[in-house]
Amino acid sequence: MGEIVCHEEDLKPGEMMESTFGRHSIVLCRASDGHYYAFLNRCIHQGAPLSKGKLCGAPAATDEVGEYNFVKEGDILRCPWHGREFDIKNEGRMLANEKLKIRNFKVHVKNEQVIVYK
């Protein structure tokens, strides 16, 4: 059963907002390519509200010491407390350890409405 959480135009690419889905506080993110992603609004580390963090990019892994290649602008959800990075386009997996991820929800856009599903 889906729930409408916002209008398609409420978020621009690279923006996010706090919302609710059933009993859950969620963070709805709009990636750089315009797609929507929703996650439980709680960092897996110490429970910080992710919606208060930043949707930004991150330096990519590199073989060169001293090289910063900033990528995925608008696709990395950075926790407001300890700054842990979650890739919203990779199921919310943590960049430092891809075995760990934030809980994600399915999102569809229908008739300009953004709908979150389990």
Add this chain to the structure above:
Amino acid sequence: MAQTKEQKKLHLIDTDIHERVEYEELLPYLEQPYKRYIEDCGWIQEKHMPFTQPAVAGVNRADAVVPDGRPAGSDLPFMQEQLLDAIGHDVGILTGALDPSPSSMHGWYEMAAALASAYNDWQIENWLDKDERLYGSVHIAAQDPQSAVREIERVGSHKKMIQILLPIDDKLWGDPYYHPIFEAAEKYELMIGMHHNEPPIHYGGWPRYFIEWHTLIPVAHMTMVTNMVFNGVFEKFPKLKMMMIEGGFTYVPFLMRKMDQQYRDLRHEVPWVKRMPSDIIREHICFTTQPLEEMTKKEFLQTFEQMGSDEIVSFSTDYPHWDYDSPYEALPPGLDEDLKRKLFSENARNFYPKLAHLKEEQ
């Protein structure tokens, strides 16, 4: 000390033995003008530490002074009698006595480079070539990386030179300054050895008392491990490994946890580090045991459990220094044979490529 049946089983690779040179012994290995600066002008190594080592006989075991009065560690036959034969060493790794300590000289790099070469030649001729059990460390003048690389190329292929000792000073080894040295180390299958030295690296400079400095040696080791891992040295030089000598190992579980936690938070600052720091440590760094704190067997084993490995610690005596650890007395009693074998020989043998041949021989 007579050997017992039990002692013969040790197959010990001792990862920290301090041989000592007297300056006049270096003269045949020095060219002019460097020779005359010692002979005629009385050059001596600059010193920084304000303390003495307040044990019975200073830095050395009181019973390790050579019977004819020469300093401890300066005579091979006496070292053989008191240590290598008495304990039954398979291998002893020489780490120098830091006097001279070319890399610690804050000027006159040409003299430092000449001293490093002389020391290496003296070490090879008087120790490595005279006792098949002894392996050595390459001394360099790291203040001048080009000369350091030349020295590594000169003696690094010696089959019994197994590591390079780098300076403990104000430039940490993760700095790209050291990359040419690491490149040469990889080329000659030499590992990097860190043996603490003066001056120390920690906030506050010299403490007032020796006991403070000696307690906090692991701080310098933690600084270097952290620096090497986060500066991506082991990612850039995948064959390079580092032996942390005389800092002990009981700080390692804390450091692994701390570095992993920091990595999860701050990975983006060091994107060239692509694995958990603790994984890098387990793959590239080994720690010598001495000076062992007194621990129960349970406490000892817990440390290994928290490190996630019993393959990154190697036994060391630190002979002839006053805080020597006896292979027969320093470990908690009742350890199983598998762990003792790893600590006494297997881990060091697996760490140093130039000791790998011992596997087939044993």
